[in-house]
Amino acid sequence: MGDPRGFLKFDREVPTRRPVPVRLRDWREVYEPFPTDSLQVQASRCMDCGIPFCTSGCPLGNIIPDWNDLVYRDRWEEAVERLHATNNFPEFTGRLCPAPCEGACVAGINTDPITIKQIELTIIEHAFEMGWVRPIMATSSQERPWPSSAPAPLVWRRRSS
Amino acid sequence: MNDLRDRIVVQVDGQIKTGRDVVIAALLGGEEFGFATAPLVVSGCVMMRVCHLDTCPVGVATQNPELRARFSGKPEFVETFFEYIAEEVRELLAELGYRTLQEAVGQVENLDVSDANRHWKAAGLDLSPILHVPNLPEGAARYNTTGQDHGLHKALDQELITACAESLDAGTPVRISRPIGNQNRTVGTMLGHELTKRHGADGLPDNTIQIDFVGEAGNSFGAFVPKGITLRLEGDANDYVGKGLSGGRLAVFPSPRAPFVPDDNIIAGNVVLYGATSGEAYIRGRVGERFCVRNSGATAVVEGVGDHGCEYMTGGQVAILGSTGRNFGAGMSGGVAYVLDVDDEFRNRVNLEMVDLEELEPDDEQVLMAMVRSHFVETGSGVAERLLESWNASLTRFVKVMPRDYKRVLLAHARALDEGTDPIAAVMEASNG
Numbered sequence: 001m002g003d004p005r006g007f008l009k010f011d012r013e014v015p016t017r018r019p020v021p022v023r024l025r026d027w028r029e030v031y032e033p034f035p036t037d038s039l040q041v042q043a044s045r046c047m048d049c050g051i052p053f054c055t056s057g058c059p060l061g062n063i064i065p066d067w068n069d070l071v072y073r074d075r076w077e078e079a080v081e082r083l084h085a086t087n088n089f090p091e092f093t094g095r096l097c098p099a100p101c102e103g104a105c106v107a108g109i110n111t112d113p114i115t116i117k118q119i120e121l122t123i124i125e126h127a128f129e130m131g132w133v134r135p136i137m138a139t140s141s142q143e144r145p146w147p148s149s150a151p152a153p154l155v156w157r158r159r160s161s
Numbered sequence: 162m163n164d165l166r167d168r169i170v171v172q173v174d175g176q177i178k179t180g181r182d183v184v185i186a187a188l189l190g191g192e193e194f195g196f197a198t199a200p201l202v203v204s205g206c207v208m209m210r211v212c213h214l215d216t217c218p219v220g221v222a223t224q225n226p227e228l229r230a231r232f233s234g235k236p237e238f239v240e241t242f243f244e245y246i247a248e249e250v251r252e253l254l255a256e257l258g259y260r261t262l263q264e265a266v267g268q269v270e271n272l273d274v275s276d277a278n279r280h281w282k283a284a285g286l287d288l289s290p291i292l293h294v295p296n297l298p299e300g301a302a303r304y305n306t307t308g309q310d311h312g313l314h315k316a317l318d319q320e321l322i323t324a325c326a327e328s329l330d331a332g333t334p335v336r337i338s339r340p341i342g343n344q345n346r347t348v349g350t351m352l353g354h355e356l357t358k359r360h361g362a363d364g365l366p367d368n369t370i371q372i373d374f375v376g377e378a379g380n381s382f383g384a385f386v387p388k389g390i391t392l393r394l395e396g397d398a399n400d401y402v403g404k405g406l407s408g409g410r411l412a413v414f415p416s417p418r419a420p421f422v423p424d425d426n427i428i429a430g431n432v433v434l435y436g437a438t439s440g441e442a443y444i445r446g447r448v449g450e451r452f453c454v455r456n457s458g459a460t461a462v463v464e465g466v467g468d469h470g471c472e473y474m475t476g477g478q479v480a481i482l483g484s485t486g487r488n489f490g491a492g493m494s495g496g497v498a499y500v501l502d503v504d505d506e507f508r509n510r511v512n513l514e515m516v517d518l519e520e521l522e523p524d525d526e527q528v529l530m531a532m533v534r535s536h537f538v539e540t541g542s543g544v545a546e547r548l549l550e551s552w553n554a555s556l557t558r559f560v561k562v563m564p565r566d567y568k569r570v571l572l573a574h575a576r577a578l579d580e581g582t583d584p585i586a587a588v589m590e591a592s593n594g
Contacts, residue, residue: 050210110231
């Protein structure tokens with residue numbers, strides 16, 4: 001659960017956006033990079049609630065307090081394992097999800113919620129950098145002819161392999 | 162049946178959250194209903210389950226001012242919650258055909274458990290014992306209809322209140338004496354109640370009302386006695402002497418004609434000074450187990466204790482001029498105990514989980530000397546007399562029992578006062594480790 005008093009010591013901090021005129025000129029990330037040590041401070045704000053409303057706020061049921069704690073403790077490989085346990089594509093959801101987890105966060109009742117989305121994104125980006133995310137090859141018996149490019153076949157392939 | 166049901170009140174508790182729960186509990190025979198978690202949640206609890214960590218983010222289970230500022234509950238929330246409960250109870254009673262909740266109490270035949278029993282988890286349960294309807298004579302009460310006569314009009318305190326009437330009103334000093342027997346329980350408590358009603362929590366000056374008893378006191382002698390009352394007992398006492406002592410002074414000592422050695426004999430029972438908050442007690446002789454359990458401010462001198470002395474103590478000063486039983490100071494988070502180490506074995510009988518053993522400092526020596534002196538004055542204790550005769554030599558035999566965290570907080574507080582910083586902030590900082 002990180003630091004039991006973390007939420008009292010630190011305020012919420014999120015990465016800043018790059019200026020719009022600069023953003024217009026390329027297709028790169030909207031946000032400036034966020035330093036890892038600042039992110040670990042943000043993870044320490046997680047209160048490890050007895051009833052983690054973030055988990056029920058997340059449509060995937062992500063076990064958010066677990067990987068918040070693992071990030072705080074610098075155990076990134078386990079963190080990505082916990083993240084992948086419920087979420088097949090954190091590289092997408094970490095960017096695109098409207099983060100109902102943060103809306104459900106107990107810290108958000110009277111202060112700012114934990115930066116769950118940023119932590120999620122950093123875990124998976126770190127995992128790609130470290131080479132922990134490897135393609136999972138399907139066997140021929142698992143081939144299914146889905147007609148679209150929707151995520152369903154990707155999810156199915158990941159889960160069945 | 163024993164025909165006692167009309168004289169008792171049955172309380173029911175556990176997972177009661179709705180009006181339906183209340184009605185079921187009433188039909189099963191309950192007439193007072195305990196709610197805990199539900200109103201707690203209504204007032205702001207989010208069931209973080211960190212009540213023990215002092216980090217409650219909604220300011221419910223904490224005394225930290227920073228966290229309490231986050232508490233957003235209002236009494237009205239709880240009031241409204243119970244209005245809804247009452248409304249639902251009323252609707253269900255109407256459905257059942259009862260006009261009042263009392264009418265429904267114990268009408269267990271109205272419960273249909275077949276639905277509940279259909280669930281696979283409940284399938285093996287035989288509920289018939291709790292659904293049993295006793296064979297009652299026509300018109301027998303199924304709920305509390307009459308009271309129990311506690312015989313309070315016969316209590317010794319009624320006599321004391323009459324005898325001390327003038328002092329209670331005007332605060333004039335009075336000293337009376339009465340015989341006491343072990344049928345006289347909780348002596349002094351109703352007298353104290355009268356004093357507090359008239360003079361508030363501050364009470365009267367020490368020793369305004371002094372009562373000398375001779376005999377054997379029943380349970381809870383001097384319980385909750387406030388400042389201004391001094392009770393002296395020549396004889397002995399049962400359990401709970403000075404329970405919840407609230408500023409009063411107590412002394413218990415054997416008759417000078419007693420043939421036994423007072424230092425070696427038990428003069429009062431278990432849990433003496435349980436939950437005392439202030440006041441003084443001097444006991445000439447040994448006492449039983451759990452002496453001063455949960456004491457938070459009283460000063461006490463005794464000549465030996467049983468097991469678990471000073472358990473869960475949070476404040477106050479205790480001097481023990483004799484041997485202790487095992488597990489001394491278990492869960493002791495505050496206050497100080499000075500123990501005369503009679504056989505150099507005390508170290509093996511103290512529970513060191515939360516306390517340290519220290520040598521006395523000059524301040525302690527002053528405090529202890531004053532305590533032993535008062536003990537001698539109040540009880541004529543031979544132990545106190547011998548200690549005072551060669552005081553400097555006696556001091557070396559005392560051990561100070563000091564709670565570790567309490568000491569850290571006291572030091573931080575003293576340092577803040579020295580440096581002129583905020584003592585409250587320093588205490589918070591120190592207590593958070």
